[in-house]
Amino acid sequence: MKLLIVDDDVNIIKLLKLFLKDRGFDIIESRNGNEAFEIVAKEQPDIAIIDGLIPGIHGFELSKKIKEDPKITKKPKIILMTGVYRKPQYRTDVIGTYQADEYLTKPFKKDQLLSLIDRLLKG
DSSP states (O other), rough: OOEEEEOOHHHHHHHHHHHGGGGEEEEEESSHHHHHHHHHHHHOEEEEESSSSSSSOOOOHHHHOOOOHHHHOOOOOOEEEEOOOSSSHHHHHHHHHHOEEEESSSSOOOOHHHHHHHHHOOO
């Protein structure tokens, strides 16, 4: 299974890779939205963990663009994460308007992330 991590913070990428190292994922990483969109189209990951504030295509818009692009036939499950947008209304926007499958606020716990991933892969 392929998992894409999109974040401009290398420390978050390292942390996520550490959390996921024993899960058997083929991990791909990107630091900006434009590159991430190209990777999704080419690699077709099963899950994408996308930071909300990234250079290029904003993380929220990236989620929507991936879900609505007819050329991407295998849509990844998307977890949008943010350290800025914390109010309950953002969860509604992220899942409704931007079509993410889940919403995760930073800081987060390893068990919380792994539980989200497991639930998305089963559903």
